[in-house]
Amino acid sequence: DAGITQSPRYKITETGRQVTLMCHQTWSHSYMFWYRQDLGHGLRLIYYSAAADITDKGEVPDGYVVSRSKTENFPLTLESATRSQTSVYFCASSKLAAAKNIQYFGAGTRLSVL
């Protein structure tokens, strides 16, 4: 049972470069989410997706692009990385949108933008 996996686990890049963080889940969950976690802010929602080809903005979407061509994959792209995007990025999935549906998190990607 692979669950939800993120790659890479660690990434160092330079300002202005494009970076794509990958997220893959094997549960066939409908909903997928991208969060970033920074000291002093906690986890903040970047984008989410209710199903393949359906995505929507979260709290902090600026500078990020997502796509969901297949249910199991939800990549997050930083089109032109900035130092302020240095963070730990977590992908999560849940079966449905109903209230009690638990979000399960991947192990995270630690991104440093120099």
Add this chain to the structure above:
Amino acid sequence: GQNIDQPTEMTATEGAIVQINCTYQTSGFNGLFWYQQHAGEAPTFLSYNVLDGLEEKGRFSSFLSRSKGYSYLLLKELQMKDSASYLCAVKRAFGGGGADGLTFGKGTHLIIQP
């Protein structure tokens, strides 16, 4: 908008009991989650409350008062492995507009001393 407050850090002794409080102000409420996060790891689900009252699960219990916008997580018989951050998160009412993801507090770093 939403605002979630919890203490930044707490210290407790092995074998004792600790209560971590969370207060929230939110437009639309569809449940409150508690997650545990060990350093460098993914958040993992602990509990969910949507109705007022206490939910007990082994050594962990969670309480909710919707009228007061208040929840707590109670940890009994503390063990060293309980040293972690505890994240309070509120889910918006479905269809209330905006993101369907969770809104997290900044987390409470719990330190367990021998």
